[in-house]
Amino acid sequence: MEVFNTLGRTRQVFEPRDPGVVTMYVCGPTVQTSPHLGHGRAAVVFDVIRRYLEWEGFEVTYVQNVTDVDDKIINAAAERGIDCDAVAAASFAEFDEGYRKLGVKAPTIEPRATEHIPEMIDMIGSLIASDHAYASGGDVYFSVRSFPEYGKLSGRRIDELESGARIDPGEHKQDPLDFALWKAAKPGEPSWDSPWGPGRPGWHIECSAMSRKYLGGGFDIHAGGIDLIFPHHENEVAQAEAAHPDAPFCRYWLHNGMVNLAGEKMAKSTGHVVGLLDALETYPPTAVRLFYLRTHYRKPVEFTPEAMDDAVASLERLWAFRRRVTGPVEAPPDEQLIDRFRAVMGDDFDVAGALGVIFDAVREGNRLLDAGEDPGGVVAAFDEMTAVLNLPAPDVGLGDVADGLVELAGAYGIEAGSGDEDLVDALVAARQSAKTAKEWDTADAIRDGLAALGVVVEDTPDGARWHRR
RNA sequence: GGCGACGUGGCCGAGUGGUUAGGCAAGGGUCUGCAAAACCCUGUACCCGGGUUCGAUUCCCGGCGUCGCCUCCA
Secondary structure, eight states, X not given: OEEEETTTTEEEEOOOSBTTEEEEEEOOXXXXXXXXXXXXXXHHHHHHHHHHHHHTTOEEEEEEOBBOOSHHHHHHHHHHTSOHHHHHHHHHHHHHHXXXXXXXXOOSBOOBGGGOHHHHHHHHHHHHHTTSEEEETTEEEEOGGGOTTTTTTTXXXXXXXXXXXXXXXXXXXXXXXXXXXXXXOOTTSOOBOOTXXXXXXXXXXXXXXXXXXXXXXXXEEEEEEGGGIIIIIHHHHHHHHHHOTTSOSEEEEEEEXXXXXXXEEOBTTTTBOOBHHHHHHHSOHHHHHHHHHTSOTTSOEEEOHHHHHHHHHHHHHHHHHHHTOOSOOOSOOOHHHHHHHHHHHTBTOOHHHHHHHHHHHHXXXXXXXXXXXXXXXXXXXXXXXXXXXXXOOOOOXXXXXXXXXXXXXXXXXXXXXXXXXXXXXXXXXXXHHHHHTTOHHHHHHHHHHHHHTTEEEEEETTEEEEEEO
């Protein structure tokens, strides 16, 4: 298995720190506003990587942090006249809903910055003790020049950074490159006591401190958006390795590409976004998930209605195939398909390639079914592969069609009272009678009526079947 | 300006030094009362210019273009 490691910008053989165990830290959201489609992509992409690793037999500890204290949360709270906790709680609820609808597995641990202030203070303290940081005017800054390897993750050199850097008013840096580990509290801001006075942590320190706490030194995978490489992840490396020079901070850095809209990156700071929850209302969540998964995780993707229609149609092909097979599948998964799946997934998580294998399975399975042969092994492989990607089949339940259904049934003399599904079965049977009598108009009217309710009737050699659209 | 990524057929999108990715859409056919689904067939794809090679879309150099980072950002 090989992965592209941002640290070194090369493809490397994946060898976890401890055999059979993978420790992952994913940069989670700053719970400041509503999630957009970009947040969803990061979550889905790393969720699939996690599920794949678990499928390969690794025991995965998946940590995703929640940044619940930061300048923008404070500003948003001030603007809206509510407190920071309320801003964070409302935003977190939306992220959580979005992740859940997208089928993202809950993190093993989901630590919040505000619940790990002592750990951060400890780390800051040891950085000061080792001269990698200094207190200044109630703030504490990391001294970038004290860490010679600074820039190794993002491929920057300190001297080049120097020219563009500057010190903002109110900061007390010794060097423009230095960044805040601890910010002195201003009036009205949330704050915690510290050896340097009341204040709050800088952004970067939480990930170094919390990953250390839950995953230890030299954990396996640190993941996040490609836009976090600099400065966030660069700073994390510097802090963590300066505080613990004995071992590298983490072994593999994985970064996902951005979601673009009209050719430009979605970004909450510019308002150039499509809300995640809005998209999940407009499109089936599994189709949104598939939209993310069609493109390799490191590449940018363009969000367009056409791309979504495409994803919806592709998904329908998947499930149209799966609907053809009823009853339990007992055959072992087709080995050739599984081998191909494993090969592409182990090749820097080529999920687009994996989808190619899945669609090949669909064609082969359909061909076998048409030929009257047993597609068991292909179906078993299909089920296994789609489970790894977590592309769940839609609910077959009727949902909210009940009212129109009773009316339609009545029109054909079918008594309400039994369950909705029985009603549909009765209507399908009525259509079958009409077909037998060659009353095509009636048969088609029933089918059209059901279609209008979102129930699709399809004829097969074994009789008519129906499913929810 | 510095650093980095990318440029594949109508659209999306994997991949490879020489033999089919895949999806969506389109055309033809089979099946079917019709429809849907499905299967089969079709469309001579790799930004441009050099170079390496028996052979490059696939490696190297240059150019053009798009995007990202260089401030907060998944």
